[in-house]
Amino acid sequence: MDALDENxxxxxxxxxxxxxxxxxxxxQTLEELQVINEDDISVKxxxxxxVVTIELTPTVPHCELATILGLCVRVKLERYWGxxxxxxxxxxxxxxxxxxxxxxxxxxxxxxxxxxxxSELRKIVEDCIKEEDN
Numbered sequence: 001m002d003a004l005d006e007n008x009x010x011x012x013x014x015x016x017x018x019x020x021x022x023x024x025x026x027x028q029t030l031e032e033l034q035v036i037n038e039d040d041i042s043v044k045x046x047x048x049x050x051v052v053t054i055e056l057t058p059t060v061p062h063c064e065l066a067t068i069l070g071l072c073v074r075v076k077l078e079r080y081w082g083x084x085x086x087x088x089x090x091x092x093x094x095x096x097x098x099x100x101x102x103x104x105x106x107x108x109x110x111x112x113x114x115x116x117x118x119s120e121l122r123k124i125v126e127d128c129i130k131e132e133d134n
Contacts, residue, residue, distance in 0.1 A: 007043045014041050014052060017080050021072045022128045024065050033059050035069060040092065043085075052077070052085045055092040062097050068124060070106040071115060076129045 015038040019031035030036040040055040058066045070089045089106045091099040
C-alpha cells in the first residue's frame, strides 16, 4: 500500500469516527449539517510526528457553538487514538466571523484543558459524542 492509499484510508477512518457527532442544539449530526466532510480532512504521515488536520464549516457565520463542535471532534478522536497523531482543528477560513481566533483556541492545549474542566461544558461534549444505539 503506498502513502496515498494509506492517507485515503486514514481520512476515511477519521471521518467515520467523527461524522456522527451530534450538534448541541439540533438533532442532526455534523455530517448531516455538512459541518464536516471527508474532503476537509488531511493527513501527513511522518515517522517523527504525523499530523491530522480537520477543517470544520460552521452552520452559520456567527455560530456561537463552533468551539464546542471543534472540542467534540478533538475529544472523540483523542479517545479513539490517544496521542497517536497531532490534531490540528480549524474553522474553514471565511466560514465564521471569528474563524482565526476560534481556530487558535481549538488548538491551544491550556484552553482545551480548562474548557474540559468545566462540568457543564464537559456534559455537552459527552452528550454530543455519545454513540447512539441503533
